[in-house]
Amino acid sequence: MAENLLVLTTAGRLHWLKGVIETLRDPLDVLVVDDASPSCIGIGAFCKQKGLKFLTKPKAKGLTDSWNTAYQFFRKHKYEGCILSNDDVLLPKGFSKGLLDGLEKFDLVGPVSNKPGHGVSQKVGAPVLGVSLTEDNIDQVQEALLQKYRESPLVEHSFVNGFCFAFSTTIQKFMFSDRLLLNPAHRNIGNEGDLVTRVNERGGKIAFCRTSYVWHFKKGTYRELKSSTRINRDQLWNY
Numbered sequence: 001m002a003e004n005l006l007v008l009t010t011a012g013r014l015h016w017l018k019g020v021i022e023t024l025r026d027p028l029d030v031l032v033v034d035d036a037s038p039s040c041i042g043i044g045a046f047c048k049q050k051g052l053k054f055l056t057k058p059k060a061k062g063l064t065d066s067w068n069t070a071y072q073f074f075r076k077h078k079y080e081g082c083i084l085s086n087d088d089v090l091l092p093k094g095f096s097k098g099l100l101d102g103l104e105k106f107d108l109v110g111p112v113s114n115k116p117g118h119g120v121s122q123k124v125g126a127p128v129l130g131v132s133l134t135e136d137n138i139d140q141v142q143e144a145l146l147q148k149y150r151e152s153p154l155v156e157h158s159f160v161n162g163f164c165f166a167f168s169t170t171i172q173k174f175m176f177s178d179r180l181l182l183n184p185a186h187r188n189i190g191n192e193g194d195l196v197t198r199v200n201e202r203g204g205k206i207a208f209c210r211t212s213y214v215w216h217f218k219k220g221t222y223r224e225l226k227s228s229t230r231i232n233r234d235q236l237w238n239y
Contacts, residue, residue, distance in 0.1 A: 002029040004081040004100055007064060007070040011035040014042050016217075020131040021050060023138065024095040027081070029053065033069050036058035036060040058202035062187035071181040073170075085164040091137055092142035098153050099166040099211035107170050107204040108196070111212040112145065117161045122208045135215055142213045148211040156207045158200055164214050174198045198237030 006028040010017050017032065024030070034056040037043050038114045047054035055069060067084060074082045085091075095111060103108035114133045116122035127142040130239040174195065176183045183194045199206055 002027055002228060004083070004096070005029045005031060005074055005077075005079040005081045005229075006085065007031045007033060007073075008022075008028075008085055008098070009033050009035070009066040009070070010043060010085050010087040011060070011063075011150050012037045012041055012043075012087070013087070017043060017046065018088050018090060020085075020087055020236065023090045023092070025093045026091070028096060029079070031055065031070060031073055033073075035062065035066055040103045058180070061090075061160065064182045064184055064188065067182050067221050068180050068190065068192070069185070072179075075172075078140045080142060081166060081168045083146040083166045084162075085163065086216070089164060089219040090138050092138040092213055094142055094146070095212050095214055096166075098209035101228060102154050102209050102212075103166060103168040104206055105205065106154065106156070106207040107174065107199055108160050108165055108167055108206045109154070109200060109212075110165040110206075110208045110213040111211055112208060113163070113214050113216045115216040115218040117163055117216075118159070121155070121157055121159075121198055124213065126191070144210075145213050153209050153211040154207045155210060156205065159196050160206050160208060163216050163218070170204075174202055174204055 004145060008020060010032060025059050031053040033198050034043050034049050036057045044054055044056060070084060081103050083096060083099055099109050099111060112122045112124045114124060124133060128141055129148055131137060131140045131144045133141055171181065184233055186194055196206065209214050
């Protein structure tokens with residue numbers, strides 16, 4: 001078993017999951033946590049075909065529940081590090097090294113990205129050493145960032161965005177309860193802010209890594225499901 005786990009959370013959109021798996025080349029165990037997608041969508045079948053660990057639910061409970069499920073799996077199987085990620089991303093070769101190395105000094109570590117969301121400090125300005133930011137250029141951007149920031153990859157910060165972040169066993173100090181890492185009251189949004197607040201209040205350390213790059217499509221599942229069902233972001237997703 002690999003020492004480190006990559007968890008991809010998904011909800012009803014197989015093409016996002018296929019895209020990220022096609023780009024993954026780092027030596028990580030992979031767990032897909034699915035928020036009760038109907039079997040006809042094919043997420044479970046795809047995971048079986050690719051040899052990916054797979055967990056789903058009898059009914060949709062939201063992203064925070066998926067994160068809590070992932071954390072329980074991480075603890076049960078005694079991994080050293082975990083990277084939690086949305087499925088609407090692309091992963092350059094070598095993206096995980098800086099994140100996992102950063103866990104030697106920090107409790108939470110996030111990557112930089114083209115679209116990090118609220119974590120504006122994690123945004124990569126384009127181009128990087130002449131390399132443009134496109135979804136076809138992710139390996140070249142990763143290499144350029146490594147070249148540029150090799151001597152000082154980690155930047156300490158008070159926040160890290162929830163689209164992708166890493167933690168180790170030290171995260172146990174910042175749990176919401178004895179059993180849950182995240183507060184289930186935050187079904188789909190506000191969950192990383194809640195965790196980050198506890199880390200800061202309890203003396204933990206947070207950073208983002210400038211030599212770990214993740215391409216983010218941003219709100220991929222939400223955008224598609226909203227167009228077809230008119231639900232709001234904190235109702236994802238409900239048949």
